[in-house]
Amino acid sequence: DQQVKQNSPSLSVQEGRISILNCDYTNSMFDYFLWYKKYPAEGPTFLISISSIKDKNEDGRFTVFLNKSAKHLSLHIVPSQPGDSAVYFCAASARGATNKLIFGTGTLLAVQP
Amino acid sequence: EAGVAQSPRYKIIEKRQSVAFWCNPISGHATLYWYQQILGQGPKLLIQFQNNGVVDDSQLPKDRFSAERLKGVDSTLKIQPAKLEDSAVYLCASSFPGSGGYEQYFGPGTRLTVT
Numbered sequence: 001d002q003q004v005k006q007n008s009p010s011l012s013v014q015e016g017r018i019s020i021l022n023c024d025y026t027n028s029m030f031d032y033f034l035w036y037k038k039y040p041a042e043g044p045t046f047l048i049s050i051s052s053i054k055d056k057n058e059d060g061r062f063t064v065f066l067n068k069s070a071k072h073l074s075l076h077i078v079p080s081q082p083g084d085s086a087v088y089f090c091a092a093s094a095r096g097a098t099n100k101l102i103f104g105t106g107t108l109l110a111v112q113p
Numbered sequence: 114e115a116g117v118a119q120s121p122r123y124k125i126i127e128k129r130q131s132v133a134f135w136c137n138p139i140s141g142h143a144t145l146y147w148y149q150q151i152l153g154q155g156p157k158l159l160i161q162f163q164n165n166g167v168v169d170d171s172q173l174p175k176d177r178f179s180a181e182r183l184k185g186v187d188s189t190l191k192i193q194p195a196k197l198e199d200s201a202v203y204l205c206a207s208s209f210p211g212s213g214g215y216e217q218y219f220g221p222g223t224r225l226t227v228t
Contacts, residue, residue, distance in 0.1 A: 004155070034216065036219075041221065042221055042222075043117070043204055043206070043219030043220050043221050043222050044156065044204070044219045045219070046216050046217070046218065049216065089155050089156070091155075099144075099208075100158055100161065100169060101156075101158065101217060103155030103156050103157070104155050105153065105154055105155050106154075106155055
């Protein structure tokens, strides 16, 4: 039972253009969502998050949008840079004692110079 | 600020052997997590500690996996005996309670190959 889904295994964009990474979830109890970036041979690095009480959160070139009715969130990177090439994981958590994160399968982003 | 430290970085063992991984979290982080990441999948939580107590070990295969966090700081994860399907990257993460525990900081991981 995959509660967090990233249906695009890979994405290729040109430098300077917008990258849009998508994530869908099934559990309506999830109330906090995060994006992590992972380079080869390194651990995931926290990128940006959003609470379910918001529909948008922005941090520099990165913006996360949340559509609760559709159980969908997306990460926008504008403008994309070659250094953004990495695997991006979406993760979700339900409020509770453990704050357990459920991760998607990841999307490999390649930004072409 | 030093990040989450893990060792070893790589380990190759034969099936039925035992192996142990070590993790040192970020100083002051009370919550520690061990994840298993199989190739092509996202990280899956194995066990979560709050200080030196277990909060969630529902997905830990307890017949072969064990973990401890003595004194609420360092932690070890052990597999005994290993199976071929245990080949994966084992990630340790920690979080500070003040952040709500949502933002977890990961170490570089240990890549385990079972032959």
